[in-house]
Amino acid sequence: MYLLLDIGNTRCKAALYENGSLRLVQDLATMDINPTDIEAVIVASVAADEQLQVLKQKLKLTDVRWIQVQSEAAAFGIRNSYSEPEKLGVDRWLAMIAAKQQLPNHSIMVIDAGTAVTIDWLDPQGSHQGGWIIPGLAMQQRAVVSNTAKVLNANEFKPVLAPANNTATALQSGCLAAVIGAIQLAWQNHPTQQIILTGGDSLLLASHLDSLPIIIEPLLVFHGLSRYCRL
Numbered sequence: 001m002y003l004l005l006d007i008g009n010t011r012c013k014a015a016l017y018e019n020g021s022l023r024l025v026q027d028l029a030t031m032d033i034n035p036t037d038i039e040a041v042i043v044a045s046v047a048a049d050e051q052l053q054v055l056k057q058k059l060k061l062t063d064v065r066w067i068q069v070q071s072e073a074a075a076f077g078i079r080n081s082y083s084e085p086e087k088l089g090v091d092r093w094l095a096m097i098a099a100k101q102q103l104p105n106h107s108i109m110v111i112d113a114g115t116a117v118t119i120d121w122l123d124p125q126g127s128h129q130g131g132w133i134i135p136g137l138a139m140q141q142r143a144v145v146s147n148t149a150k151v152l153n154a155n156e157f158k159p160v161l162a163p164a165n166n167t168a169t170a171l172q173s174g175c176l177a178a179v180i181g182a183i184q185l186a187w188q189n190h191p192t193q194q195i196i197l198t199g200g201d202s203l204l205l206a207s208h209l210d211s212l213p214i215i216i217e218p219l220l221v222f223h224g225l226s227r228y229c230r231l
């Protein structure tokens with residue numbers, strides 16, 4: 001069995017991979033597995049490097065083999081468009097690998113709606129056409145609140161998209177519109193056969209993008225990570 005880790009800028013997510021199937025780990029801290037059952041820990045991290053060291057100690061998995069995946073120039077049928085391939089976020093790289101496996105021979109927009117929202121374009125041959133990095137929904141709201149004196153948010157999240165008549169709803173709706181608008185523009189200017197959406201804000205965004213051919217795949221990055229097992 002392999003332990004897969006997706007270390008983002010906000011959260012660290014984990015899954016177990018065994019006999020070709022993936023199982024999400026709900027709480028890494030209380031995970032009840034014997035270290036000797038773990039063949040290797042396969043890690044994708046876009047966080048600071050120190051965070052990985054801290055996690056290694058905390059999980060008491062120092063005797064297990066750790067393999068950190070990096071973005072490559074080409075692998076698993078994907079060709080990276082970056083002039084410095086390793087600079088492409090490994091979460092984006094893995095999401096594209098998984099998207100290609102799920103929809104071979106399709107042009108695909110791969111969207112990861114997490115701390116940041118990333119949009120990456122793949123052509124039917126698996127060549128990465130490039131992508132966008134957009135501040136995520138939560139980050140956008142925090143940015144406005146922390147750079148203004150009188151814009152305050154509310155605990156309740158209730159964006160309406162209609163013109164709002166109180167501060168918190170105006171902020172929430174405006175930020176949601178910014179992300180939805182970016183995805184619509186991405187689609188208008190560079191349409192693809194399919195869109196694969198993953199990340200914490202997937203369901204919310206998809207509910208406002210009815211007219212687009214969207215597939216939601218919550219485990220996309222883990223599916224990509226699973227390709228690196230046994231290497």
Ligand SMILES: Nc1ncnc2c1ncn2[C@@H]1O[C@H](COP(=O)(O)OP(=O)(O)OP(=O)(O)O)[C@@H](O)[C@H]1O
Nearest residue numbers: 008009010011113114115116136137138199200201
């Ligand atoms: N329990 C939660 N904790 C944090 N964010 C959440 C949670 N549930 C939903 N979200 C939403 O998910 C978004 C973050 O998405 P996601 O969980 O995919 O990324 P992350 O792990 O927080 O960060 P990263 O993009 O660095 O992986 C936030 O904008 C927020 O609106």
Ligand SMILES: CC(C)(CO)[C@@H](O)C(=O)NCCC(=O)O
Nearest residue numbers: 046087088089090091092116133
């Ligand atoms: C954009 C994020 C933060 C999304 O998680 C991550 O993929 C990242 O840190 N990327 C590195 C820069 C790049 O992808 O060009």
Ligand SMILES: [K+]
Nearest residue numbers: 008091112114
């Ligand atoms: K992510």
